[in-house]
Amino acid sequence: MKRQLKLILLLSSSVLGSLSAYAEDGKINFTGEILDAACTVDIGSGNTMTVDLGKISKSTFDKSGATSAPTAFSLTLKDCPAAVTSAAIKFDGTALGGDDNILALTEGTTEAPSATGVGIQILDDDNTIVPLATASKSYTLEADTDNKLNFSARYISNSNTVVAGSADSAISFTVNYN
Template sequence: MKKNLIAAVATVSILSASSAFAADGQVNFTGEIIDAACTVVNSVSNPLEVNLGKVAKTAFTGSGSTAAATKFTLQLKDCPATVNTASVKFDGTSAAGDNSVLALTQESGVATGVGIQLSDASNAVLPLFTASAAYPLSSTQTNDLDFVARYIATAADVTAGPANSVASFTVNYN
């Protein structure tokens, strides 16, 4: 009797555990590791420095308003002939869970109510962790991948202070 009770409890446990693994769907991850990639050129410094300047807090007229749009360029050279285009993904800390805004680096006296927004060459907002539009590549010359960074108000009130941030990027080849 005792063995039957133990067997019954074990069977119920196994059935309960198997129902915990029930799936609602599947995700297939695909990709490819390529033999060679382009060389990323940072002609001025490594890491690339993008200076958004000193902007008055009165430049912001409310949440969603922007200021200090600044173009920056990632350059790729020595690209293999086997890749025709590349896209770029920027990674960093999002502001208040909004992946379209890069959070400011927390430091003494940091500005509040503002973050940094990135856009691609067509001026389309480029959320973090999302591939940009594809840029054509040449294997025989330096390729300029143009982007724009700007401050964006994330609240009605913006306070003054340092407004710096850091993002890393990954080049994905197509």
């Protein structure tokens, strides 16, 4: 009898425990749409682009927040269907020191260490910072034409002291159609 009582208590506690694991504190609804056709991204061979930010003297970065001159680049969307009228770009990469406004540099090697105290910032065509993992402003698209979405990139220091070295990075992007 004691054994059956222990078994009943064990089973009821596991059932009650599993019920509490499914308690709700809120609800999130996901919405979206899968498009039949979208624009063709045309940024170069293999859909890879290189933006040369140049060789910048570390004296340019005399304080935290100092920037180099921006370098323009464009993402081209072509063959857009008439139903797609605008798009935003979401850039994804590693944030420098947890600051989503600055892309971290790629780690260098022992022979060619990377610069420190500096990262890369992406700007839209209004010179507004585009934070990582956040959609840019919306760009109007036209069917049957090459739509150039203009951006720029620049170095920005996040420290009062910048150490010279390689200053490369990589970022991926996603086109979000509106």
